[in-house]
Amino acid sequence: xxxxxxxxxxxxxxxxxxxxxxxxxxxxxxxxxxxxxxxxxxxxxxxxxxxxxxxxxxxxxxxxxxxxxxxxxxxxxxxxxxxxxxxxxxxxxxxxxxxxxxxxxxxxxxxxxxxxxxxxxxxxxxxxxxxxxxxxxxxxxxxxxxxxxxxxxxxxxxxxxxxxxxxxxxxxxxxxxxxxxxxxxxxxxxxxxxxxxxxxxxxxxxxxxxxxxxxxxxxxxxxxxxxxxxxxxxxxxxxxxxxxxxxxxxxxxxxxxxxxxxxxxxxxxxxxxxxxxxxxxxxxxxxxxxxxxxxxxxxxxxxxxxxxxxxxxxxxxxxxxxxxxxxxxxxxxxxxxxxxxxxxxxxxxxxxxxxxxxxxxxxxxxxxxxxxxxxxxxxxxxxxxxxxxxxxxxxxxxxxxxxxxxxxxxxxxxxxxxxxxxxxxxxxxxxxxxxxxxxxxxxxxxxxxxxxxxxxxxxxxxxxxxxxxxxxxxxxxxxxxxxxxxxxxxxxxxxxxxxxxxxxxxxxx
Numbered sequence: 001x002x003x004x005x006x007x008x009x010x011x012x013x014x015x016x017x018x019x020x021x022x023x024x025x026x027x028x029x030x031x032x033x034x035x036x037x038x039x040x041x042x043x044x045x046x047x048x049x050x051x052x053x054x055x056x057x058x059x060x061x062x063x064x065x066x067x068x069x070x071x072x073x074x075x076x077x078x079x080x081x082x083x084x085x086x087x088x089x090x091x092x093x094x095x096x097x098x099x100x101x102x103x104x105x106x107x108x109x110x111x112x113x114x115x116x117x118x119x120x121x122x123x124x125x126x127x128x129x130x131x132x133x134x135x136x137x138x139x140x141x142x143x144x145x146x147x148x149x150x151x152x153x154x155x156x157x158x159x160x161x162x163x164x165x166x167x168x169x170x171x172x173x174x175x176x177x178x179x180x181x182x183x184x185x186x187x188x189x190x191x192x193x194x195x196x197x198x199x200x201x202x203x204x205x206x207x208x209x210x211x212x213x214x215x216x217x218x219x220x221x222x223x224x225x226x227x228x229x230x231x232x233x234x235x236x237x238x239x240x241x242x243x244x245x246x247x248x249x250x251x252x253x254x255x256x257x258x259x260x261x262x263x264x265x266x267x268x269x270x271x272x273x274x275x276x277x278x279x280x281x282x283x284x285x286x287x288x289x290x291x292x293x294x295x296x297x298x299x300x301x302x303x304x305x306x307x308x309x310x311x312x313x314x315x316x317x318x319x320x321x322x323x324x325x326x327x328x329x330x331x332x333x334x335x336x337x338x339x340x341x342x343x344x345x346x347x348x349x350x351x352x353x354x355x356x357x358x359x360x361x362x363x364x365x366x367x368x369x370x371x372x373x374x375x376x377x378x379x380x381x382x383x384x385x386x387x388x389x390x391x392x393x394x395x396x397x398x399x400x401x402x403x404x405x406x407x408x409x410x411x412x413x414x415x416x417x418x419x420x421x422x423x424x425x426x427x428x429x430x431x432x433x434x435x436x437x438x439x440x441x442x443x444x445x446x447x448x449x450x451x452x453x454x455x456x457x458x459x460x461x462x463x464x465x466x467x468x469x470x471x472x473x474x475x476x477x478x479x480x481x482x483x484x485x486x487x488x489x490x491x492x493x494x495x496x497x498x499x500x501x502x503x504x505x506x507x508x509x
Contacts, residue, residue, distance in 0.1 A: 005036075005037060005038055005039045006037060006038050006039070006065040006066055006150070006154070007038075007039050007041050007063060007064035007065055007066070008028055008038050008039065008040050008041060008064065008065075008066040008067075008068060008146070009041045009060060009061045009064035009066065009067050009068065009088070009092075010024050010025065010040060010041060010042055010068050010070070011061075011067065011068065011069045011070065011085050011088045011089070011092075012069065012070035012071070012072075012085060013072065013074045013075075013076040013083070013084075013085060014043070014044060015214065015217075015218050016072050016073070016074045017070050017072055017104070018217075018218035018219065018220075019135065019178070019218070019219065019220035019373075019374065020070055020104070020135060020138055021042055021070070022373070022377075023135040023138060023139055023373065024040060024068065024070075024138070024139070024142055025040045025042055026373065027139050027142065027143060028040040028146075031143070031162075032158075032161075032162045033147075033158035033159075033162040033163070034143070034146060037150055037154075037156055038066070038146065038150075041060055041064055043056075043057045043060055054079065055079065055084070055087055057084055057087075057088060058087060058088065058091055061088055061091050061092065061095075062091070062095075064097070065097065065098075066097060066098050066099075066146070066149060067088070067092035067097040067098070067099040067100075068099070068100050068102065068142060069085065069088070069089055069092075069099070069100070069101045069102065070101075070102045070104065070138075071085070071101065071102070071103045071104065071115060071118070071119065072103075072104040072105070072111075072115075073110060073111045073112060073115060074112055074115065075112045075114035075115040075118060083114070083118075085118075086118060089118075089122070093125065093127075098149045098153055099127065099128065100128050100129070100130070100141075100142070100145050101122050101127055101128065101129035101130070102129070102130055102131075102132055102138060102141060102142070103119065103129060103130070103131050103132070104131070104132055104133075105131065105133070106131060106133070110227060130145075134175050134178045135175070135178060136175050175329070176235050176236070176328035176329050176372070177220060177234065177235055177236030177239075177328070177372055177373075177374040177375060178220060178234060178235070178236065178374070179234060179235040180223045180232065180234055181232060181233075181234070181235065181238070181248070182225060182230075182232045183248065184232070184233060184238055184242065184247070184248050185232065186209065186213070186222065186230075186231045186232060186233060187209070188233065188238070188242045188243060188244075188247075189209070189233055189237065189241045189242055189243070189277075190241055190242065190243045190276075190277045190280070191209065193241050193277045193279055193280060194206075194209065194212060194216070194241050195212065196279070196382070197216075197219075197241065197378060197381060197382070198212040198215055198216070200381045200382060200383075201215055201219070201381055202215055213231045216237065216241075217231070219374065219377065219378065220234060220236055220237075220374040221233060221234060221236055221237035221240065221241060221374065221378070222234060222237050234374075235249070235328070236372070236374040236375055239252050239278065239328065239375065240277060240278045240279075240374075240375055240378050241277045241278075242277060243276075243277065244275050244276070245275055245276075245277070246275030247275075249328075249331075250331075251328075251330070251331040251332070251333065251334055251349075252275070252328070252334070253273050253274065253275045253334055254273070254274045254275075254281060254285065254334060254335045254336070254337065255272075255273055255334050255335070255336050255337070256270075256271070256272045256273070256274065256285060256288050256336075256337040256338075256339075257270070257271050257336075257337070257338050257339070258270040258271070258288075258292035258338075258339040259338070259339065259340050259341070260341065261340065261341055262340050262341055262342050262343075263340070264338070269292070270288070270291070270292050272288060274288075278323050278375065278378075278379070279379075279382050279384065281323075282316065282319050282320065282323070282384065285319055285337055286312065286315060286316060286319070288337070289310065289315055289337075289339065289344065290308070292339050293308070293309040293310060293339060293344070293422070294309045294427065295307060295308060295309065296309075296427040296430065298430075298432055305432065307427070307430050307432065308402075308430075309422050309423065309427075309430070310344055310402070310404070310420055310422060311398040311399060311401070311402040311404075313394065313395075313398040314394075314395045314398040314399050314402070314407065314420055315344065315420065316384070317385075317391050317392075317394055317395040317398070318344075318346040318395060318407070318418045318420065319337070319346060320379055320384050320385045320391070321346075321348070321385075321391055321392075321418065322335045322346050322347075322348035322418075323335070323375060323379065324371075324372060324375055324376045324379055324385060325348065325350070325352070325353070325371050325372065325376075325416070326348040326349050326350055326371075326372075326416075327349050327350025327371065328349075328372065330349040330350055330414065332349075332414075333349035333414055333415065334349070335347070335348050335349065336415070341422075341424065341425070342421065342422055342424040343419055343420060343421050343422055344419070344420045344422065345417060345418070345419050345420075346417070346418045347415040347416070347417045347418075348415060348416045348417075348418075349414060349415060349416075350371070350414070350415075350416060351411045351414075351416055352411070352416060353371045358409055358410070358411060361392055361409050362409055392407075392409070395407055395418075395420075399420060399421075401431060402430060402431055403423070403429040403430045403431040404420070404421060404422065404423065404429065404430075405421045407419060407420050407421070408421070444491055444493070447487075447491065448488075448491075449484070451470070451474045451476065451480075451484050452484050452487065452488055454473070454474060455470060455474075455484060455485065455488065455494075455505075456488070456493065456494075458473075459494065459505065459506065459507055460507075463506065464497075464504040464505060464506045465485075465494075465504070465505050466503065466504055466505070467481045467482060467485065467503065470484065470485065485505050488505070489505070489508075492508050493507070493508055494506065494507065494508055495507075495508045495509065
């Protein structure tokens with residue numbers, strides 16, 4: 001067993017400590033040293049047993065070498081007089097597994113009677129236990145304890161580089177999302193966005209706000225006051241789902257400015273400050289970009305296609321990155337969106353979290369490191385981001401495919417800055433997207449002169465064109481208009497109908 005990965009079984013009341021379970025799973029799965037030597041085991045992520053079992057979770061624990069127990073307020077449903085976590089605890093003691101109990105909170109007030117009795121048993125057994133407040137404390141305790149177990153039990157120690165990277169990963173995580181507040185009620189959450197998230201996560205239509213609270217709690221978006229049994233949104237819940245996050249956290253507003261030149265000026269052509277739930281806010285910011293950038297038209301076959309100055313995919317990716325990875329504990333700065341005539345800039349408070357660096361980001365040589373896992377996971381639920389660290393590559397691809405330069409990444413004055421460079425007036429650079437409608441191949445379109453392109457626009461708009469319209473609107477004589485129209489007929493783009501003064505040219509069938 002010395003060379004195989006050690007299975008680390010993570011035990012808790014599943015729904016109560018879902019964010020903490022995910023935090024430990026992420027720690028063990030991403031830390032360079034731990035992921036080499038350990039496999040985190042969450043029962044809900046395992047395949048169902050081949051044969052029915054009364055306590056299937058014990059089958060997973062039977063095959064594990066390390067045991068971690070987390071306790072909060074709930075004891076959990078009983079089977080044969082004990083909860084699942086209590087059964088797991090007894091088996092871990094029987095197997096004499098290296099074990100650690102982690103108790104959330106500084107005191108035991110408000111806990112179930114059974115859970116207080118369970119804690120007393122753990123103490124009487126002289127079982128190693130620690131208390132923790134948030135996921136940062138939790139990850140630090142588990143990280144250092146696992147290092148100790150792997151060294152003492154299996155003779156495994158991290159290299160200096162692995163140890164430094166592991167410490168950086170824990171340091172990078174933010175405690176902001178999990179902050180519990182009771183100033184803003186649960187009714188402050190945007191109902192539509194909350195229901196959408198619930199549907200994405202559960203696959204079911206919600207019936208009421210109260211019905212979705214349990215799953216929002218699992219995701220770290222709400223918490224319950226044990227003394228009053230009242231639900232309140234966490235800081236992460238306020239930022240992601242509340243109708244107006246800026247009321248509670250002013251630094252979570254977004255400043256958007258559009259300028260007439262390449263520099264900031266005292267009189268931007270458009271200036272707004274947004275405070276919405278994040279999914280809605282991203283769409284509002286995309287609308288701001290749409291209304292404050294150019295949209296040149298291009299004739300594609302017989303169609304007049306409106307193009308975007310910047311690819312929407314790249315702009316969306318830059319905005320999503322800002323919300324997922326900004327430093328929310330920096331209350332002196334806000335996310336900024338600035339549009340100039342030659343570029344679009346998204347500035348997000350906080351530099352890339354260690355061990356990620358600008359050099360690694362630019363090379364695309366880095367492991368995904370989530371500063372705000374609750375927000376990142378919710379954005380993923382909305383299909384707005386992936387959690388595999390590929391966002392910058394998708395942004396780069398979108399820009400290049402649009403005919404523009406690759407985006408630049410920088411950091412300055414406390415901001416991480418993404419710059420998308422536009423065509424700067426040279427709209428011929430912009431590539432037509434693959435999904436643009438067309439009825440003629442590029443080899444045919446290349447034979448068209450500017451008058452013929454204008455004729456096609458007119459046909460597309462009005463349904464037909466005449467020789468008279470060409471003469472009056474293109475400032476040409478009858479013979480020139482005839483040659484242009486006959487050329488489009490020969491190319492099978494237009495066809496002629498009628499005779500004499502009733503002659504019209506319509507789209508070829």
